[in-house]
Amino acid sequence: EDKVVQSPLSLVVHEGDTVTLNCSYEVTNFRSLLWYKQEKKAPTFLFMLTSSGIEKKSGRLSSILDKKELFSILNITATQTGDSAVYLCAVEFSSNTGKLIFGQGTTLQVKP
Amino acid sequence: SAVISQKPSRDICQRGTSLTIQCQVDSQVTMMFWYRQQPGQSLTLIATANQGSEATYESGFVIDKFPISRPNLTFSTLTVSNMSPEDSSIYLCSATGGASEETQYFGPGTRLLVL
Numbered sequence: 313e314d315k316v317v318q319s320p321l322s323l324v325v326h327e328g329d330t331v332t333l334n335c336s337y338e339v340t341n342f343r344s345l346l347w348y349k350q351e352k353k354a355p356t357f358l359f360m361l362t363s364s365g366i367e368k369k370s371g372r373l374s375s376i377l378d379k380k381e382l383f384s385i386l387n388i389t390a391t392q393t394g395d396s397a398v399y400l401c402a403v404e405f406s407s408n409t410g411k412l413i414f415g416q417g418t419t420l421q422v423k424p
Numbered sequence: 425s426a427v428i429s430q431k432p433s434r435d436i437c438q439r440g441t442s443l444t445i446q447c448q449v450d451s452q453v454t455m456m457f458w459y460r461q462q463p464g465q466s467l468t469l470i471a472t473a474n475q476g477s478e479a480t481y482e483s484g485f486v487i488d489k490f491p492i493s494r495p496n497l498t499f500s501t502l503t504v505s506n507m508s509p510e511d512s513s514i515y516l517c518s519a520t521g522g523a524s525e526e527t528q529y530f531g532p533g534t535r536l537l538v539l
Binding site: 417 | 468514521526527
């Protein structure tokens with residue numbers, strides 16, 4: 313059965329801390345792994361990863377994929393209260409269908 | 425990136441009634457999808473909305489309960505039929521496959537409460 317597992321499920325940190333969110337997957341016909349940030353309703357796109365070992369960065373956020381070990385991490389440095397959200401990991405499976413399977417999400421709370 | 429809008433943004437409905445949710449993309453896209461996010465849960469794919477043909481439903485979802493239309497490359501509707509309180513969820517539309525885009529973008533969602 314295809315599945316995506318995120319850890320931890322929730323995390324509380326203080327401003328300035330660095331956090332690492334984990335995503336492991338077991339899917340057939342892997343195509344890509346995506347990270348989203350969900351604050352209220354719509355998940356907003358962060359990264360799409362298709363190749364192992366290539367880090368993607370956007371400001372204080374970065375992510376990398378390991379296709380051999382079937383996992384990805386999302387790092388957030390110098391966290392701010394505005395980073396508080398649910399971070400979702402999703403994997404596109406069954407190549408070229410566009411279908412995504414989501415993990416449970418990690419709820420991050422950044423305290424002042 | 426594609427900009428996706430949904431209507432209505434939220435609704436409160438009585439059990440036994442039906443609600444149609446509209447999804448509009450600001451550019452032509454190859455694929456459109458409908459997801460459900462139940463309270464406290466992650467997103468679950470309901471179906472792929474196919475342009476000009478019947479939608480492709482995931483296990484556990486059926487056309488009679490969630491009829492979907494996609495008359496063109498920028499618009500789709502999802503109907504939640506014969507609603508019960510268990511249908512209370514956020515329903516999200518997504519799209520991918522626009523001009524040089526493989527990333528999947530999401531609409532703002534429709535928050536549905538069934539009494």
